[in-house]
Amino acid sequence: MISADGVHFTYPNGNEVLRGIDLRIDDGEFLAIMGENGAGKTTLIKTFNGLLRPTKGQVFVNEIDTKKTSVASLSRNVGLVFQNPDHQLFCETVRDEVAYSLRNFGYSRDIVERRVKGILETLDLVPYMNSSPFMLSGGERKRVALASVLVWNPQHIVLDEPTIGQDYQQKDRLRNFIVQLNSQGKTVIMVTHDVEFVAECRPRVMLLSRGKIIGDGRADKILTDGRLIDQASLLHPQISLMFSSFNDLPHDVIDVYSAYTIVKKRIRGSRNVIASL
Amino acid sequence: MRIRHLPIIEIRNLSFSYAGAQRKSLNNVSIQIERGDFVVITGPSGCGKTTLCRCLNGLVPNFYTGDLSGEVLVCGKSIRKESTGSLSRHVGFVFQNPENQLFSLTVERDVAFGPENLGLVREETRRRMEWALKATGVEELRDRAPYELSGGQQQRVAIASVLAMRPEIIVLDEPTSFLDPKSSQEILQVVARLNKDLGITVFLVEHRLDLATRHSNRVVVMDKGSIVLDGLPEDVYNERAHLIGIGMPKVTVLFRLLRQDGIETSRTPVTVEVGIEELRKILRS
Numbered sequence: 191m192i193s194a195d196g197v198h199f200t201y202p203n204g205n206e207v208l209r210g211i212d213l214r215i216d217d218g219e220f221l222a223i224m225g226e227n228g229a230g231k232t233t234l235i236k237t238f239n240g241l242l243r244p245t246k247g248q249v250f251v252n253e254i255d256t257k258k259t260s261v262a263s264l265s266r267n268v269g270l271v272f273q274n275p276d277h278q279l280f281c282e283t284v285r286d287e288v289a290y291s292l293r294n295f296g297y298s299r300d301i302v303e304r305r306v307k308g309i310l311e312t313l314d315l316v317p318y319m320n321s322s323p324f325m326l327s328g329g330e331r332k333r334v335a336l337a338s339v340l341v342w343n344p345q346h347i348v349l350d351e352p353t354i355g356q357d358y359q360q361k362d363r364l365r366n367f368i369v370q371l372n373s374q375g376k377t378v379i380m381v382t383h384d385v386e387f388v389a390e391c392r393p394r395v396m397l398l399s400r401g402k403i404i405g406d407g408r409a410d411k412i413l414t415d416g417r418l419i420d421q422a423s424l425l426h427p428q429i430s431l432m433f434s435s436f437n438d439l440p441h442d443v444i445d446v447y448s449a450y451t452i453v454k455k456r457i458r459g460s461r462n463v464i465a466s467l
Numbered sequence: 468m469r470i471r472h473l474p475i476i477e478i479r480n481l482s483f484s485y486a487g488a489q490r491k492s493l494n495n496v497s498i499q500i501e502r503g504d505f506v507v508i509t510g511p512s513g514c515g516k517t518t519l520c521r522c523l524n525g526l527v528p529n530f531y532t533g534d535l536s537g538e539v540l541v542c543g544k545s546i547r548k549e550s551t552g553s554l555s556r557h558v559g560f561v562f563q564n565p566e567n568q569l570f571s572l573t574v575e576r577d578v579a580f581g582p583e584n585l586g587l588v589r590e591e592t593r594r595r596m597e598w599a600l601k602a603t604g605v606e607e608l609r610d611r612a613p614y615e616l617s618g619g620q621q622q623r624v625a626i627a628s629v630l631a632m633r634p635e636i637i638v639l640d641e642p643t644s645f646l647d648p649k650s651s652q653e654i655l656q657v658v659a660r661l662n663k664d665l666g667i668t669v670f671l672v673e674h675r676l677d678l679a680t681r682h683s684n685r686v687v688v689m690d691k692g693s694i695v696l697d698g699l700p701e702d703v704y705n706e707r708a709h710l711i712g713i714g715m716p717k718v719t720v721l722f723r724l725l726r727q728d729g730i731e732t733s734r735t736p737v738t739v740e741v742g743i744e745e746l747r748k749i750l751r752s
Contacts, residue, residue: 201615203615205615225647226619226647226649226650227617227619227620227645227646227647228616228617228619228620232617273645274564274566276564321488325485325487325488326513327512327513327517328512328517328563328564328641329512329513330512330513351644351645354641354644354645355512355563355641355674356512356674357510357511357512357674357712357713357714358674358712358713358714359511359712360511360512361714383646383647383648383651385648386677386717389717422647423647423649423650424647424648424649425648425649425652427717428677428716428717428718428739428742429717429718429721431739432718432721432739432742432743432746435743436746436747436750446717446720446721447724449721450721450724450725453721453725453730453746453750454725454728454730456750457730457749457750
């Protein structure tokens with residue numbers, strides 16, 4: 191469990207980015223943190239693994255105060271994948287990059303090889319395993335960064351903008367993978383601007399604006415609340431924008447498949463009525 | 468004025484592999500872009516979009532070396548013969564990651580850097596800088612250091628620094644990746660205005676087609692280093708684009724699913740507005 195109690199954070203230049211955050215993320219939850227640029231999302235998740243310590247208030251990971259433990263110790267429980275993969279990649283090959291943490295944790299050669307192979311396959315990185323991460327495209331590097339964290343199997347996985355640079359198929363794969371991790375009991379926390387990705391994943395959504403939490407709840411409630419969306423500089427999912435133009439269609443539909451099912455049902459229904467006349 | 472009819476970008480049989488790479492990043496690409504076009508380039512990650520962008524201002528092959536064959540003409544100039552500096556007068560480049568192109572101590576200095584380097588008089592440099600800061604909504608950040616800004620703010624500054632050069636072509640490589648949705652929409656609107664009002668040719672790499680499509684007159688889909696689809700957005704989305712794995716607008720996906728069930732529409736909606744019209748027709752019939 192991760193919890194925050196009255197967390198404030200001010201950068202050394204005096205910029206106060208977090209202004210009183212209270213939250214509780216239970217084990218096994220799937221949470222999306224959204225909000226405008228500069229809202230404090232990245233700063234907030236950096237407090238989860240101790241990279242940043244609150245200037246006021248406390249963050250607890252499994253009831254341990256992050257101020258009273260080391261980043262190295264916290265990172266075993268909280269795996270953070272940065273927004274910019276170049277901030278965490280440094281090895282000569284993709285395989286070494288992904289194996290780095292496991293070797294550092296002292297796992298045996300067999301386990302390292304097995305785990306690295308598994309994660310490379312899952313994230314479609316096998317063809318690049320002997321390439322330098324820096325020869326890969328932005329989207330591919332992002333997946334290498336993700337693999338290098340997931341490989342050590344942390345309980346809490348924190349992803350900063352995981353969909354940036356990913357194409358549709360990879361997003362789909364990522365979504366399935368996240369759902370799979372979540373169903374295995376992992377806590378998944380992602381910071382994202384990708385409204386459509388969230389609409390398809392339907393996690394709990396927390397909205398941040400100017401360092402404060404302004405909304406927290408189910409995706410279909412939060413992403414169809416015009417006032418909150420505006421305040422957090424988001425846009426409505428396309429599907430809800432369409433459906434909200436119709437009085438006789440539900441206004442809390444955000445994903446394509448639900449919309450498709452509803453429209454199909456409506457058309458079949460009216461065809462059946464006509465057929466029975 | 469025959470030159471007006473020449474394509475502003477002409478690429479013929481272009482192939483390129485990075486030095487030391489085993490696979491070709493571009494494989495026999497040919498395309499012509501007309502002056503004033505707003506072209507959206509999309510395709511799976513690693514398909515060669517960024518490499519193609521790098522060819523347009525000569526970063527490939529001048530900076531990123533490798534094995535290049537074929538020809539790339541930008542404003543009639545061959546990228547093999549021109550330096551990247553010389554091409555930068557014609558082509559503005561906005562990178563995927565803004566941290567790669569911001570280096571000054573203040574936002575103002577960064578935006579003024581390009582015009583200053585062109586040797587413009589002080590007043591003109593200031594005028595362009597003010598205009599670019601305003602167009603991208605970063606006026607209030609002018610005295611801040613780029614490195615202390617959020618990713619989204621940095622990208623706006625990067626776009627401002629390119630706008631200040633007043634180029635004929637702007638190449639943007641996933642410029643909205645780091646922006647929140649509303650800022651993304653605003654930036655693409657700024658780019659669309661530059662295209663519409665000033666006739667600047669736009670070459671935009673985007674995965675977020677829900678936001679980009681409405682401004683474009685042409686969508687090009689790449690896969691494995693080649694161009695596989697090229698045309699009007701509605702035509703391209705009608706074809707096998709979904710099989711290649713591009714993120715079509717959700718409204719388009721909805722109508723594709725309905726069509727598979729025999730529920731036909733007269734048009735392929737690529738924007739919410741058209742989607743609403745078509746849905747109304749379906750529900751009424």
